[in-house]
Amino acid sequence: MPETSQPTAVFDIIGTCFSLEKPRHALGKLGAPDYALEMWFAQALRDSFAFSHAGAYVPLNDMLRAELARTALQLGLQLSDNDLRGVLGAFAELDPRPDLAAAVQVLADRGWQLLALTMGATESTRGLLERAGVYDRFGGLLSCDSISVTKPNRAVYELALAHSAAETWMVAAHAWDIAGASRAGLHTAFIRSVEGSYLEVYPRPDVVADSLLGAARAMLEP
DSSP states (O other), rough: OOSSSSSSSOOOOBBTTTTOOOHHHHHHHEEEOOHHHHHHHHHHHHHHHHHTTTOOOHHHHHHHHHHHHHHHHTTTTOOOHHHHHHHHHHGOOOBBBBTHHHHHHHHHHHOOOOEEEESSSSHHHHHHHHHTGGGOSSSSSEEGGGGTTTTTTTTHHHHHTOOOSEEEEESSSSHHHHHHHHHTEEEEEEETTTTSOOOTOOOOOOOEEHHHHHHHHHOOOO
């Protein structure tokens, strides 16, 4: 059931609202090159998408764990189980983007409903938002785990649409996430902080911004 007639902002969490620099640093301490983080995470997403497309499902944390061991081998690293656990544990301590609180505040002050829509687990997402001091601003935490389908499947964005009775925006730093939301009928705000630029073959975002706060302000413009 829709919970509000006010506009809704749906935030991606990992990478968009929270930086992946802590797991990057953890990998670096074990001798991994700087690009190892992108290599590992991209492969985890790829194989999550592929398995979901095949009609099955693995939670993102489980896929990250499996992919990390393989990525280490591809990079010629000999990592112990403790090493792997240490890198994965960094995901519980991701730092929020510097303007996350301000972006959330700007939208909340104007009466917008805020939702989190993530491929991560609900519990870990709650922990991140609580550590960032913004959990109480969110009206719902929605995870792909609840329907066993990954983004950018339309069904995932329909989770958010089911909680909104008015204009609904997806805010994400991943072009594929924005493209999926656009195909599902959401307005979209693409943040350049992770990928730098958008893909021309995808539906154009309604807003392109350099930061969360910039996107929030643009979303409020008539």
